[in-house]
Amino acid sequence: xxxxxxxxxxxxxxxxxxxxxxxxxxxxxxxxxxxxxxxxxxxxxxxxxxxxxxxxxxxxxxxxxxxxxxxxxxxxxxxxxxxxxxxxxxxxxxxxxxxxxxxxxxxxxxxxxxxxxxxxxxxxxxxxxxxxxxxxxxxxxxxxxxxxxxxxxxxxxxxxxxxxxxxxxxxxxxxxxxxxxxxxxxxxxxxxxxxxxxxxxxxxxxxxxxxxxxxxxxxxxxxxxxxxxxxxxxxxxxxxxxxxxxxxxxxxxxxxxxxxxxxxxxxxxxxxxxxxxxxxxxxxxxxxxxxxxxxxxxxxxxxxxxxxxxxxxxxxxxxxxxxxxxxxxxxxxxxxxxxxxxxxxxxxxxxxxxxxxxxxxxxxxxxxxxxxxxxxxxxxxxxxxxxxxxxxxxxxxxxxxxxxxxxxxxxxxxxxxxxxxxxxxxxxxxxxxxxxxxxxxxxxxxxxxxxxxxxxxxxxxxxxxxxxxxxxxxxxxxxxxxxxxxxxxxxxxxxxxxxxxxxxxxxxxxxxxxxxxxxxxxxxxxxxxxxxxxxxxxxxxxxxxxxxxxxxxxxxxxxxxxxxxxxxxxxxxxxxxxxxxxxxxxxxxxxxxxxx
Amino acid sequence: xxxxxxxxxxxxxxxxxxxxxxxxxxxxxxxxxxxxxxxxxxxxxxxxxxxxxxxxxxxxxxxxxxxxxxxxxxxxxxxxxxxxxxxxxxxxxxxxxxxxxxxxxxxxxxxxxxxxxxxxxx
Numbered sequence: 001x002x003x004x005x006x007x008x009x010x011x012x013x014x015x016x017x018x019x020x021x022x023x024x025x026x027x028x029x030x031x032x033x034x035x036x037x038x039x040x041x042x043x044x045x046x047x048x049x050x051x052x053x054x055x056x057x058x059x060x061x062x063x064x065x066x067x068x069x070x071x072x073x074x075x076x077x078x079x080x081x082x083x084x085x086x087x088x089x090x091x092x093x094x095x096x097x098x099x100x101x102x103x104x105x106x107x108x109x110x111x112x113x114x115x116x117x118x119x120x121x122x123x124x125x126x127x128x129x130x131x132x133x134x135x136x137x138x139x140x141x142x143x144x145x146x147x148x149x150x151x152x153x154x155x156x157x158x159x160x161x162x163x164x165x166x167x168x169x170x171x172x173x174x175x176x177x178x179x180x181x182x183x184x185x186x187x188x189x190x191x192x193x194x195x196x197x198x199x200x201x202x203x204x205x206x207x208x209x210x211x212x213x214x215x216x217x218x219x220x221x222x223x224x225x226x227x228x229x230x231x232x233x234x235x236x237x238x239x240x241x242x243x244x245x246x247x248x249x250x251x252x253x254x255x256x257x258x259x260x261x262x263x264x265x266x267x268x269x270x271x272x273x274x275x276x277x278x279x280x281x282x283x284x285x286x287x288x289x290x291x292x293x294x295x296x297x298x299x300x301x302x303x304x305x306x307x308x309x310x311x312x313x314x315x316x317x318x319x320x321x322x323x324x325x326x327x328x329x330x331x332x333x334x335x336x337x338x339x340x341x342x343x344x345x346x347x348x349x350x351x352x353x354x355x356x357x358x359x360x361x362x363x364x365x366x367x368x369x370x371x372x373x374x375x376x377x378x379x380x381x382x383x384x385x386x387x388x389x390x391x392x393x394x395x396x397x398x399x400x401x402x403x404x405x406x407x408x409x410x411x412x413x414x415x416x417x418x419x420x421x422x423x424x425x426x427x428x429x430x431x432x433x434x435x436x437x438x439x440x441x442x443x444x445x446x447x448x449x450x451x452x453x454x455x456x457x458x459x460x461x462x463x464x465x466x467x468x469x470x471x472x473x474x475x476x477x478x479x480x481x482x483x484x485x486x487x488x489x490x491x492x493x494x495x496x497x498x499x500x501x502x503x504x505x506x507x508x509x510x511x512x513x514x515x516x517x518x519x520x521x522x523x524x525x526x527x528x529x530x531x532x533x534x535x536x537x538x539x540x541x542x543x544x545x546x547x548x549x550x551x552x553x554x555x556x557x558x559x560x561x562x563x564x565x566x567x568x569x570x571x572x573x574x575x576x577x578x579x580x581x582x583x584x585x586x587x588x589x590x591x592x593x594x595x596x
Numbered sequence: 597x598x599x600x601x602x603x604x605x606x607x608x609x610x611x612x613x614x615x616x617x618x619x620x621x622x623x624x625x626x627x628x629x630x631x632x633x634x635x636x637x638x639x640x641x642x643x644x645x646x647x648x649x650x651x652x653x654x655x656x657x658x659x660x661x662x663x664x665x666x667x668x669x670x671x672x673x674x675x676x677x678x679x680x681x682x683x684x685x686x687x688x689x690x691x692x693x694x695x696x697x698x699x700x701x702x703x704x705x706x707x708x709x710x711x712x713x714x715x716x717x718x
Contacts, residue, residue: 003646003660005616038643042617059617060659084629084662124617134603135610143600257597265598 002040004081007057009123011046011209012202012241013363014053018070022054025073030081039081045210047123048364049110052092057105057123064105066092110361113380115342117350118166118203118326119366122210127245130252133213139258141329142217142224146266149332151225155181158328160336162348167193167284167321168399168425169501170347170414173328176318179308180226183316188228190219190272191312191319193289194235194242197281198397199448201428203352204322206364208235208242211326212249216259216272218325221332223270226318231272234289236279246274281398281452285500286319288454299456300500321426323352343369347413355381357430358388370411373403377431388433392516396425398445398452399505401512402438421512423505437534438517439524443471445509453502460503463494467510475535479525484514533595536580540596543584545570547592554584554593612655623658623703625649628674630665636672637691644692645675648699658703671717677702686714 006026008019023041030036047055052066058076063086065076072090079085092108105111116122125132133139145154158174165171180188192215196204207215219231235243250272253259261269275293282288283298290312292298311317327349331339340348347369353376356362360382367376373393377383384390392402395412401422403410410416414424432441446468455461467490470483491507498504514521523529530538543554543563548570555563555571562578565571573584585593597603627633627642645660666674671688675698678684685708687698694712701707710716 001643001647001650002613002616003642007617038646060661082629082662083631083634083664084627085664125614131606131610132614134606135614137607139603140607143603147600263597264600264603 002038004039005042005059006039006081007042007044007059007123009045009047009053009055010043010127010241011050011122011206012239013046013050014055015241017053019054021070022056022068022073025070026077029073029077033077033082035077035081042126043128044124045122045127046119046206046364047105048114048119048206048366049092049105049361050364051360051362055092061086062104062106064092064108065090110363110365110380110382113371113375114366115350115368116366117330117339117342118207118214118323118352119210119364120330121214122206125211127210127212128248130213130249130256130258133211137333138213138329139217141332142220142258143264144332145221145224146264146268151181151227154221154225154332157331157336161331161339162336162343162346163324163327163331163339164347164414165321166323166327166351166426168396168423170424173320173324176308176320177222177225179306180228180316180318183309185316187230187313187315188226189312189315189317190222190226190228190231191290191293191307191317192219192231192233192235192322192325193284193286193319194233194239194322195277195284195289196236196239196322196426197279197284197452198399198426198428200356200430201354201397201426203354203364203427205239205242206352207322207326208239208246212242212246213253214326214329215246215322216249216253218328219272220259220263220270221328222318222320222325224268226316228318229269229271231270232275232293232312233272234275234277234283234293237276238279243274243276250274280454281448282454282500282502285502287500289319290317297454299454300502302499323427344411344413344416346415351412351424351427353412353427353429355429355431357394358384358433358436359431360385367412369413372409372411374408376412376429377408381431384431384433388435391432391434391436392438394422394430394432394441394445394509395428396423396505396508397428398448399423399501399508400425400428401508402432402441402516404516406516421508421515423508435532435534437475437530437532438513438520439471439475439530440532440534442510442513443468443475446471446506449502449506453506457497457499457503459494459497460499460506463490463498464503464506466490467494467507471510474521474524475530476537477524477528477535479521479528481525483525484518484521488514539580540575541573541578541580541582541584542594542596543571543573544592544594547590549590549592551589553587553589557583557587559583612650612653615656616659618656622680624678625658625660625703626663626676626678627660628664628666628672628676629662632665632669633672633674636669638673640692641673641675641690641695644695645699648696649703652699652704654699654703668714671714674714687712688714688717 056065163173287301288298307317352366550568562574673690675687
């Protein structure tokens with residue numbers, strides 16, 4: 001009889017920090033102690049605290065262990081699993097809790113403010129066992145829809161819940177379904193956009209890895225509502241664990257008859273397949289994604305007609321994001337009112353964010369809409385490491401914008417973010433501190449869009465490249481008067497004339513950094529100076545004459561002979577010759593060289 | 597799957613198997629599992645508790661867990677039962693047979709088996 005469950009995170013983050021080895025080590029140790037029949041090892045999806053991986057939870061106590069290594073396993077087995085004594089040194093030390101650290105994950109500041117709806121089963125069930133999903137009310141919502149609710153009822157529930165698309169645009173989900181429902185056609189399709197492309201965002205991957213059946217259930221519900229019997233999940237091939245678990249889940253659902261013919265004896269047929277994307281960012285744009293499923297090069301089409309009217313193989317199609325689908329079974333079971341009770345007036349429910357950048361708790365968090373950025377960064381995220389100051393947060397990836405420190409009390413919801421020139425996007429949230437150069441950040445995102453532009457329309461193909469060239473000029477110290485104005489003009493033109501969402505949003509990082517950090521652009525252009533000290537070509541290496549002993553070591557290390565001086569008296573660096581390689585700083589034994 | 601009843605059956609069968617992960621439930625049964633407890637036979641006591649609690653369908657209200665040495669080694673195996681709003685009950689010199697009675701009478705019906713408690717042992 002099982003008396004304890006040990007949950008080991010099997011998400012991509014913890015896998016790469018070695019969680020698979022923990023499982024084998026644990027199995028071996030349990031067998032050595034003869035308690036393998038009392039303790040169950042459960043490989044789950046992501047818990048969210050990826051920076052602390054590999055993570056492990058022991059139930060029934062709910063003890064949360066972080067950064068567990070293979071050689072910690074004997075101690076955990078001997079002390080905790082055999083004798084019931086928690087191994088204190090491995091318990092996650094919650095910075096915000098101070099000395100009285102919580103042993104249970106649910107009591108940590110990281111979890112307390114969270115509300116897990118889309119992620120509710122991630123880190124709780126074994127995603128490769130359909131019975132575990134069924135145990136936590138899985139497929140009940142599909143059963144309810146097929147046997148109790150009419151197709152119109154389901155649309156009404158979604159409408160009342162206020163659910164909006166979680167992939168970035170925030171379009172009301174019920175409306176999308178209504179459009180496809182209204183069409184008459186011999187064939188319709190349900191598509192899931194799992195081509196998560198924003199740098200830093202990985203919530204869709206985590207749901208696929210941690211709770212794949214939630215997606216299958218929701219897509220079957222969508223099929224019932226719009227009258228489709230075939231679904232496709234378009235997922236990037238770079239997500240091998242997600243693809244594998246989703247395939248296992250689809251096979252299990254088929255074995256149980258939860259996919260296939262005559263589901264629950266109601267006469268409703270639905271099946272689904274996976275389509276792998278090759279990692280082009282543009283394929284996250286819905287029309288390009290559909291084109292790619294059809295077997296063509298992933299290029300966007302002109303809208304209208306919208307996919308709900310003429311989508312996959314020219315048939316009416318709904319296409320929703322993974323996180324959007326993951327909310328739907330819960331809404332059906334718990335009701336529209338329950339869902340609408342969370343969030344703000346126009347943004348209902350919760351949103352998952354991938355916290356990254358200069359923040360203590362990097363990982364995945366799910367919070368009610370309307371939570372302020374301050375709460376996310378300081379309470380859930382644990383603040384900025386090394387006592388640095390918060391400068392800005394970037395949301396929405398290459399399509400979004402930044403939120404400066406002055407707006408840190410902005411509630412995070414669709415409309416508030418748009419009002420301040422950013423966007424929700426798919427939920428990447430990158431925190432930046434005083435060492436980040438905002439011009440450099442804008443350049444980083446533009447490099448990404450230039451790489452990823454499919455080239456079909458001119459504004460995006462040529463326009464973004466011209467913008468990038470100007471940004472490179474500015475960060476190289478060759479910026480000139482008028483560059484900012486040129487950037488703005490190009491940005492507005494590209495936004496207005498690009499074919500698809502990729503181009504229409506590509507200038508956003510530039511526009512929003514210009515809006516809040518124009519002074520940094522000006523410092524680069526007019527003073528040839530990078531205030532954050534990030535832009536290498538604008539950096540100046542200087543020898544402090546008071547500290548320099550005149551040992552000549554730096555002069556010997558300098559690859560271009562830019563450093564000269566008399567032995568035993570201070571040396572100097574010729575700024576015209578200096579290539580800013582930093583070799584001198586590393587060589588100096590007296591900390592006499594600094595970067596400005 | 598041809599009916600909702602099939603789904604419900606799987607759910608019922610599986611529910612007890614995942615309930616452990618919902619965290620500590622209302623009533624806690626704590627078995628002393630230090631070296632002294634183990635050598636006095638705490639392991640079969642612990643395992644019998646887990647089995648009986650599951651067999652009696654109490655898994656969603658009772659959590660069985662271990663702890664270290666309570667300090668009364670001569671009375672091991674020691675089991676303490678904590679219920680919200682009630683004084684804790686300490687059972688001593690437990691055996692698997694005694695466990696069955698404690699589960700049936702104390703955990704199920706709410707009647708303390710006073711002959712096994714520490715008060716009677718002293």
